[in-house]
Amino acid sequence: MNFIVFHTARNAAVLAAIFLAQICGVSLAAPAPDVDAFPLKSDCPPSFMLVAENSCQLVSLYQRYSSPKGFGGLRNPLPDARSGFSPQEIDLGRYLFFDPLLSGDKKTSCAHCHHPDYGYADGRGMAMGFGGTGVGIDRAGGTEINRAAPTLWNVGFLRRYFWDWRATTLEAQAEGPLYSDVEMGNTPAQLEADINANEDYRRLFARAFGLTDDQSVEEGHIIRALVAFETSLVSLNSRYDRYAHGDHSALTAQEQAGHSIFRSFVARCSQCHTPPLFSNGELAVIGAPEPEGKAFDTGADAIFPGMKLTGAFKVPTLRNISRTAPYMHSGGLASLQDVVTFYNDERGHSLPEDVDAVIHWHIADPNLRKEEELALIAFLHTLEDETTAPVVPSSVPSGLPVVPVAATTLPKSKNK
Amino acid sequence: MKKVIFAVLISITAIVGSTQLWAATSAKVIAVRDGDSIQNAIREASPGDTILVYPGLYKETVYIDKNDITIRGVVEAGKWPVMDGEDVLNDGILVAGHGVTVDRFVIRRFKGNGIMTQGANNYKIINNIVEGDSVYGIFPQFSNNGLVADNVIWNVHDAAIYLGMCQNADVVRNDTFGSVMGIEIENSTNILVENNTVHDNSSGIQVTLLQGLPVKTANNTIVRRNFISDNNVPNFAPAGSAAAATPAGTGVVVFAADSTTIEGNIITGNDSAAIIMIDHDSSPNMRDPEMDPTPDDTKIYDNVYWNNANKPFGAVKDFLDTAKLKEAAEIILATQSKGGCIANRSSVRELGTQDFDECPAGATSLDVTTMQLAEPVPENNEQTQLNGEFAYQAICAGCHIYDGRMVGPPMRVIQAIYRGRPEAMAEWIANPTRKREDYPEMPPQNYLSEKDRLEVANYILNVLGKPRKLREAREDKE
Numbered sequence: 004m005n006f007i008v009f010h011t012a013r014n015a016a017v018l019a020a021i022f023l024a025q026i027c028g029v030s031l032a033a034p035a036p037d038v039d040a041f042p043l044k045s046d047c048p049p050s051f052m053l054v055a056e057n058s059c060q061l062v063s064l065y066q067r068y069s070s071p072k073g074f075g076g077l078r079n080p081l082p083d084a085r086s087g088f089s090p091q092e093i094d095l096g097r098y099l100f101f102d103p104l105l106s107g108d109k110k111t112s113c114a115h116c117h118h119p120d121y122g123y124a125d126g127r128g129m130a131m132g133f134g135g136t137g138v139g140i141d142r143a144g145g146t147e148i149n150r151a152a153p154t155l156w157n158v159g160f161l162r163r164y165f166w167d168w169r170a171t172t173l174e175a176q177a178e179g180p181l182y183s184d185v186e187m188g189n190t191p192a193q194l195e196a197d198i199n200a201n202e203d204y205r206r207l208f209a210r211a212f213g214l215t216d217d218q219s220v221e222e223g224h225i226i227r228a229l230v231a232f233e234t235s236l237v238s239l240n241s242r243y244d245r246y247a248h249g250d251h252s253a254l255t256a257q258e259q260a261g262h263s264i265f266r267s268f269v270a271r272c273s274q275c276h277t278p279p280l281f282s283n284g285e286l287a288v289i290g291a292p293e294p295e296g297k298a299f300d301t302g303a304d305a306i307f308p309g310m311k312l313t314g315a316f317k318v319p320t321l322r323n324i325s326r327t328a329p330y331m332h333s334g335g336l337a338s339l340q341d342v343v344t345f346y347n348d349e350r351g352h353s354l355p356e357d358v359d360a361v362i363h364w365h366i367a368d369p370n371l372r373k374e375e376e377l378a379l380i381a382f383l384h385t386l387e388d389e390t391t392a393p394v395v396p397s398s399v400p401s402g403l404p405v406v407p408v409a410a411t412t413l414p415k416s417k418n419k
Numbered sequence: 420m421k422k423v424i425f426a427v428l429i430s431i432t433a434i435v436g437s438t439q440l441w442a443a444t445s446a447k448v449i450a451v452r453d454g455d456s457i458q459n460a461i462r463e464a465s466p467g468d469t470i471l472v473y474p475g476l477y478k479e480t481v482y483i484d485k486n487d488i489t490i491r492g493v494v495e496a497g498k499w500p501v502m503d504g505e506d507v508l509n510d511g512i513l514v515a516g517h518g519v520t521v522d523r524f525v526i527r528r529f530k531g532n533g534i535m536t537q538g539a540n541n542y543k544i545i546n547n548i549v550e551g552d553s554v555y556g557i558f559p560q561f562s563n564n565g566l567v568a569d570n571v572i573w574n575v576h577d578a579a580i581y582l583g584m585c586q587n588a589d590v591v592r593n594d595t596f597g598s599v600m601g602i603e604i605e606n607s608t609n610i611l612v613e614n615n616t617v618h619d620n621s622s623g624i625q626v627t628l629l630q631g632l633p634v635k636t637a638n639n640t641i642v643r644r645n646f647i648s649d650n651n652v653p654n655f656a657p658a659g660s661a662a663a664a665t666p667a668g669t670g671v672v673v674f675a676a677d678s679t680t681i682e683g684n685i686i687t688g689n690d691s692a693a694i695i696m697i698d699h700d701s702s703p704n705m706r707d708p709e710m711d712p713t714p715d716d717t718k719i720y721d722n723v724y725w726n727n728a729n730k731p732f733g734a735v736k737d738f739l740d741t742a743k744l745k746e747a748a749e750i751i752l753a754t755q756s757k758g759g760c761i762a763n764r765s766s767v768r769e770l771g772t773q774d775f776d777e778c779p780a781g782a783t784s785l786d787v788t789t790m791q792l793a794e795p796v797p798e799n800n801e802q803t804q805l806n807g808e809f810a811y812q813a814i815c816a817g818c819h820i821y822d823g824r825m826v827g828p829p830m831r832v833i834q835a836i837y838r839g840r841p842e843a844m845a846e847w848i849a850n851p852t853r854k855r856e857d858y859p860e861m862p863p864q865n866y867l868s869e870k871d872r873l874e875v876a877n878y879i880l881n882v883l884g885k886p887r888k889l890r891e892a893r894e895d896k897e
Contacts, residue, residue, distance in 0.1 A: 049816040049825075052808065062812040067799045069540075075561045076538010077484055077515035078798075168708075240817035242862075249866025251462075251484070263482055267509035268531030268554050277561075278538075283633040288705070310706035350659055361704055363631070364661040370530075390817050390826050 041203050041400055043210055044094040048235040049391040051086075058087040061159075063239050064248050065279050075277035077247045081239075082280070085159040085173060088231035091211035096232025097393055098207065099225065104197050104401035105181065107188030108134055113180070113229070114406045115142070116152040119395055122326025123155040123236060128294050128334020132186035138406060146185040149300065151334050156322050156389075159234030160280055166316045166332045167303040168286055173230040191222045198225060203400035232393070238322045239279065241388035247279070254385055260375075261382025269369045270346070270379065281321035281386060287363045288314045291331040291345065292353035299355050300332060314360040325384045339383055343376045457481045457490070457502075464488055466516075472524070474498035480508050480529075486516040486798055492523035492546075499548070504529030506552060514539045517798050521547065528552045533572070536562045540796040544570065551575045551598065559585050564792045568592050576655065577662040578603035579620070582610060584634040587790050590615065599656045600625050600665060601647075604676075606634040611790040615645045621654045621667040623647040623689065628675035628714075629661060630699055630707040637676035641784045642684065647671065649688040654733060664702050666734035669695050670727060673714045674702075680784045682720035686727060691735035692747070693727040694719060698754035701738075716758035720778055724749045724767060744770065807878025810871060814864065821884045828858055834880055841880055845872035 047059035054060045061084050068080045099105060103112045111132060116125045118138050125131075126139035130152040135145025150166050158164075164176035180186035181194065198204045199219045208220040211228065243262070245253035254262065266273040277283045286303050293299060303315040316332045330336045335353075336345055345353070350366045371379070395408045446467035449460045453475025460470045466487040473493050477500060483490065490512070492500040502511050502524055510531040512521055519536070520543040526533040527550035534549065535558045536542050542565040549556040551574030559565050560583040571594045572579035579595035582588055585607040594616045595601035601617030603625040604610050617623040624647060628637040647670040656662035666672060668691025673679050675698050686693040699712035706712060728747040731739055738753055739745075748770035750761065760778035761767065769775075818826035819833075837844040849872060853860035864872065 049820070050812065052812040062809055064813050066813075069797050069799060078517070079538040079561070240814070245862055245866070250863060253862065263480065263513070264509065266513065266515075266537060267480075268535060268558070269509040271531075273537070277633070285631050285633060286705070287631060307706075307708045310708060311703075312705055315705065362659060364659060364704065367657070367660070388817075 040398075041098060041207060041396075043091040043207060045090050047090050048093060048237075048393060050237040050239065051235065053090065057089045057091075059090060059093065059235075061086045061237065063237075064244075065239065075273060075283075077278070079279060082160050082162075085230065085234045088227075088234060089211065092228050092231040093235045094232075095207050095211045096228035096230070096235075098396055098399050099229055100232050101396050101405050102399035102401050103403040103406075104201070104399070105187060105189060105194060105225075106133070107190070107193065109401075109403060110134070110136065111145075111187050112406055113187075114395075116180070116186075117155045118406060119389075119392055119408055122323040122389070124327040125152040126328070127151070128329045129297075130186075132180070133184065133188040148185055149297070150332050151329075153319055154323060154327050155233055155236050156238040157280055157320055158236060161282075161284055163284060163317060167306050168317055169306045173233060174226050177226050177229050177233075194225060195220065195222055197401075201400050207400065235393065237391060238388045240390055241322070241386050243382075243385040244279070244388070246385075255381070257378050257381045258385050259382075261378035261380070262385075264371065264375050264379050265382050269367075270371060270375075271365045271367065271369070272346075272379075274365045275318045275363075276321050281324075282318045285318050286312060286315040287318055287365075288312070288360050289316075289346075289366055290314060290351050290354040290360060290362050291316075292335040293333055294335050297333060299358050302332070311361050314354070314358065321383060322386050323389060325387050326389070339380045340376070343371075343379055347371050347376060451477075453477075461485070461488065461490075466518075472500040474500050477502045478505060478508070480504070480510055481512045483512070483514045483516050483519050487518040488516060489520040489522065490524075491520070492525075494523060499523070499525045501525040501527065502529075503527055504553075506530060510535055511549075511553075513537065514542060517541050518795065519543075520545070523547065525550065530554075532556070532558045533575075534558070536560060536565070538562060540564050540798075542566070544568075546570065547572075549573075549575070549579070551579075555579075555581045556595070556598070557581070558583065559588065561585070563587060564796050565589075566591075566791060570594075573597040575599070576657060577660065578625070581605065582607050584632060585610065587792050589613070589789055589791050596620060597652070599652075599654060599662045601650065603627055604637070604640045605629050606632050606637050607640065608636070608638045609790045610640040611643070611787065612640065612645065613643045617645055618648045618650065619652060620650045621652045621656075622665045622672055623650040623670045623686075625665065625672040625674060626676040626679045627672075628677070628699075628710060630702070630705050630710060632707075635707070635709050636711075639678045639680075640676065641680045641682065641787060641790075642671060643680070643784060644683040645685075647684055647686045647689070651688070651690045651732075661704065664704065664734075666691060666695060666697070666738075668692070668730075668732050668735060671695075672697065673717055675699055675710070675712055675714050677711070677714060678716040678718075679714070680718045680720065681722060682718070682784050684722045685725075686722055687725040689727045690730040691728065691732060692751050693722075693724045693749040695735065695751045696754060696756060696759075701734075701753060713755050713757075715756055717756065718759070718778060718782070718784075719750065719761045719775075720783060721762045728768065746770075807874040807876075808882065810867070810875040811878050811883065814867075815875065815879070818861075826859065827861060828855060830879060830883060834884065837876070837880060839880075841873055841876040844876035844880065845869065848872050848876065 047053045051059035052062045065081045068078045100113045103110050116130045117123045118125055130148045131142045131145045133146050135142050164170040170176045181189050212224050242253045264270050275283055301313050303312040330342050336342050349368055351362045449470045451457050451460045451472045457477055458481050469489040471493050474495050506528045511526040511529045511533045514536040518541040521534055523546040525548045532555045533553050534544055538561045540563045544557050545568045547570045549572040554577050556572035556575045556579040558581045563586045565588040567590045569592050573596045575598035578600035579598040580602045583605045587609045590612045592614045596619045599621045601620045601623050605627040624642050626640045651668050654667040670686040670689040670693045673696040696714050699706050727749050731747045748768045750767055750769045752771035759775040761775050762778040764777055819830050821830045823829055849865040851861040
């Protein structure tokens with residue numbers, strides 16, 4: 004009740020300001036006269052529509068299609084997504100995501116390994132968590148984790164998380180890095196204590212979750228806000244999507260040729276990287292190489308022993324794949340050209356001889372010609388869409404430094 | 420410059436190479452003759468159109484990404500239109516639009532598939548000759564409500580006809596031979612396989628729940644009144660392929676799929692077994708943590724078995740040897756299974772089917788005459804109406820916000836420009852031009868219908884921004 008009054012009063016003030024600005028013809032891009040250093044948005048992020056009960060529902064042209072859900076083709080609907088969070092939960096999650104307060108070393112935010120400049124991955128082969136400084140390949144001084152940080156784009160559509168499928172909810176996923184010694188190195192008790200000790204966060208959580216003054220913020224609130232923010236990372240407006248919805252001028256002739264190779268039953272990319280998400284979310288053994296000196300990773304076999312899943316990893320999305328080099332579960336392939344070369348070579352060529360792994364049947368020897376490889380790479384670039392990327396907060400409630408985000412940290416793309 | 424030449428070439432093709440006949444409706448007929456490109460005709464076509472392909476040699480891959488296209492071969496004095504991939508091109512015809520018919524082509528020597536659909540509902544693939552060398556001959560995938568009928572397919576390195584992750588289809592009156600499998604139904608539901616001739620493959624008809632796919636069940640396939648004979652070719656699928664695990668010398672294989680009905684077939688001369696039921700453990704490939712690995716509820720009604728299981732070989736022989744069984748059998752259950760039954764079982768040589776019941780007298784699947792849907796699957800989801808707000812949030816909001824700069828200019832500014840002129844705005848959306856030096860050109864939204872564009876324009880001009888916020892502000896004050 005308290006929350007509603009507070010929320011409404013604030014809303015009215017903001018709306019009055021907006022109204023005033025509109026009457027005067029002043030653009031709100033200029034800083035609004037806001038008393039609050041950390042305002043929470045009352046509008047949904049792009050690609051979401053505010054519906055009854057203050058919840059944000061995903062809207063996408065793919066929802067208009069009536070085919071069986073999510074298993075490929077051009078005009079097929081999306082699988083069910085996590086959706087329905089409030090604008091305030093999503094926006095609070097944004098502050099948390101960029102705040103190093105969530106880590107044990109008070110240096111590592113989620114965004115250090117899921118960074119806006121690197122397609123919400125980290126630009127590294129293997130991620131570096133606890134104790135590290137810097138971002139991308141310059142990140143140093145911390146513990147290197149033996150797998151790559153995956154992109155968070157469209158993560159709300161997944162039903163299994165981590166390379167080895169070990170979590171089935173976004174909430175369970177979030178707990179992984181938060182409490183891992185080598186990633187963010189925190190504990191639930193420390194996390195709650197830090198958030199509750201921060202006046203700004205107490206106020207923001209009160210606003211987003213309707214907490215009263217004597218109610219403290221709990222772990223579940225923190226994780227829910229993080230999940231809310233993650234589900235807002237939706238990338239479905241690429242040039243490919245325009246082509247799929249019917250604008251056949253959206254792709255060049257070479258890109259269309261690449262699309263056709265992508266979905267052909269020779270390259271068979273689309274068999275596992277099924278549109279519209281460009282992943283079927285399944286486990287597959289492809290036999291990707293490890294970086295030099297790294298031992299073979301048995302993957303999902305550790306989670307599901309005795310199921311011939313040695314070396315199996317989750318099929319990653321190819322959305323924004325041009326932004327997330329290097330590739331595969333541990334960055335064993337540096338560029339999209341290397342990836343295409345890998346698949347175009349003999350099946351199993353990168354597997355160590357002493358490893359007993361069953362390579363997926365779709366890994367064949369497609370024997371693509373050079374111009375087909377180039378067309379395929381050109382097509383992969385058409386899946387790039389970060390137009391709805393959230394605004395990175397310039398400061399966060401803890402006052403700790405936000406991960407640097409700058410054009411200079413953009414990865415050098417070898418394929419453009 | 421290249422683009423211009425290309426466009427001119429298409430126009431010349433359209434004028435010189437094709438005769439356009441206008442039907443009573445607005446649907447048109449586009450003729451393609453030897454030397455023309457079928458794909459160019461697809462580019463010209465609109466939903467509802469028919470493309471007639473006259474006899475000739477067509478060395479191209481055809482992609483159909485539009486809805487409601489019929490592409491039909493015209494056979495003249497025994498001469499067919501022939502699509503030839505020369506073992507260089509990837510697929511013959513690849514369909515990703517709904518409501519597409521592919522009728523009467525000879526398709527040969529493609530590296531991938533002869534004819535494939537991907538996520539294409541309401542499809543018809545009829546009267547085609549697929550000469551193989553491909554992975555699959557005819558392969559509808561992720562497609563709902565279809566017909567595969569009267570096709571002849573041979574020399575395919577996997578299944579001549581393969582339905583993958585499909586629902587509601589009839590596979591009827593086809594002739595498949597000389598392939599690893601004649602017909603395979605994979606991870607599909609409600610499929611009728613009837614009146615096909617399936618002979619001289621490694622294995623005849625398979626009903627499969629394949630591991631590692633996003634559709635986790637296979638249900639309710641009826642295999643009925645087919646002629647399944649002499650499927651004794653040693654398995655020649657490439658090593659490592661899914662088909663390489665198929666037991667050769669078999670008439671019907673049920674691999675982990677549930678509720679399969681096998682009725683009224685004539686199953687003769689298959690050297691390893693007439694019918695075999697197997698599970699995921701028998702496969703060299705991964706187990707799927709999310710799938711039930713065994714086939715349940717298999718109904719084996721009355722079939723004619725003759726001269727089967729005389730010389731088991733390959734995987735079936737290995738199974739019999741491992742189990743130290745000297746006698747071969749027409750029906751083999753090589754796994755656990757619940758709910759199965761066999762009719763007239765005293766007449767059949769069985770192995771491992773102790774837990775199967777005798778089917779109830781008179782039990783039959785004949786009341787099911789088709790698995791196709793009575794009405795086509797609608798192309799758009801009727802629950803999701805494209806109103807102006809939906810379109811704005813789904814499309815425009817990717818680049819515009821009401822106030823302030825995103826990829827495109829603020830909608831508040833656009834509102835002012837088009838105030839009272841929604842038609843002009845709807846028109847501009849379809850054919851935008853670059854108006855601002857410091858912004859990129861907007862991509863055309865001409866794939867939206869005129870009505871949809873007008874709805875979004877009206878939403879932008881009349882609803883977006885101020886009025887809604889005022890309304891909310893008023894509610895907030897109350």
